Amino acid sequence: xxxxxxxxxxxxxxxxxxxxxxxxxxxxxxxxxxxxxxxxxxxxxxxxxxxxxxxxxxxxxxxxxxxxxxxxxxxxxxxxxxxxxxxxxxxxxxxxxxxxxxxxxxxxxxxxxxxxxxxxxxxxxxxxxxxxxxxxxxxxxxxxxxxxxxxxxxxxxxxxxxxxxxxxxxxxxxxxxxxxxxxxxxxxxxxxx
Numbered sequence: 679x680x681x682x683x684x685x686x687x688x689x690x691x692x693x694x695x696x697x698x699x700x701x702x703x704x705x706x707x708x709x710x711x712x713x714x715x716x717x718x719x720x721x722x723x724x725x726x727x728x729x730x731x732x733x734x735x736x737x738x739x740x741x742x743x744x745x746x747x748x749x750x751x752x753x754x755x756x757x758x759x760x761x762x763x764x765x766x767x768x769x770x771x772x773x774x775x776x777x778x779x780x781x782x783x784x785x786x787x788x789x790x791x792x793x794x795x796x797x798x799x800x801x802x803x804x805x806x807x808x809x810x811x812x813x814x815x816x817x818x819x820x821x822x823x824x825x826x827x828x829x830x831x832x833x834x835x836x837x838x839x840x841x842x843x844x845x846x847x848x849x850x851x852x853x854x855x856x857x858x859x860x861x862x863x864x865x866x867x868x869x870x871x
Contacts, residue, residue, distance in 0.1 A: 708780035715819040716777070717755075722814045722843055727764050730841050730863050734810055735768040737839070737859055737867075747771065749809035754799050754830070755816035759785030762794075770810065775799050800826065805833040815844030823847075831856070831868070840866045 711717065731751075738749055748771040753761045756774030758781045766772045766789075774794040776782035785794040795802075799816060811834055817823035824847045831850060834840060842850075842864040850856050850866055859865045 751810040752808040754813040757781040806835045812841040
């Protein structure tokens, strides 16, 4: 079973990445972002996203009482919604923020305008609403990225989990309000306000 399973998984990943690549190129060509400070849509490696989201889903199942509703998951800078698809399949109630018009419209086709909002991530007022917050380094400018990371860490509620890909600030590692949940990935739980 091992070789057949790996071959099937590789085939499925190739199919996913082909579709993702198509939407990525279209989004990058149509971007209205100021690419000197913010990135156009760039997808995270699909295999890593699956591992990260499944890790958080397992953690919540093992360490939290069974909730009456699915935990909420916010992808900050969600692009075309590829991470939202993974999170939804792992049992999360998904939401996305995307500033760039073209990829936002694609994500809204899949999830609806009530779930994916076109907004500047620096102005969004409701980060504390979500049980899991995910991002993949939305800012090309290092200082803007660091300020964004600290803002998210301050505003997320105690008990929320952060999946922070390409994190620029390492201050969270010395922060007693946070506990790292994975030795390889930047996955953190906020313990207190």
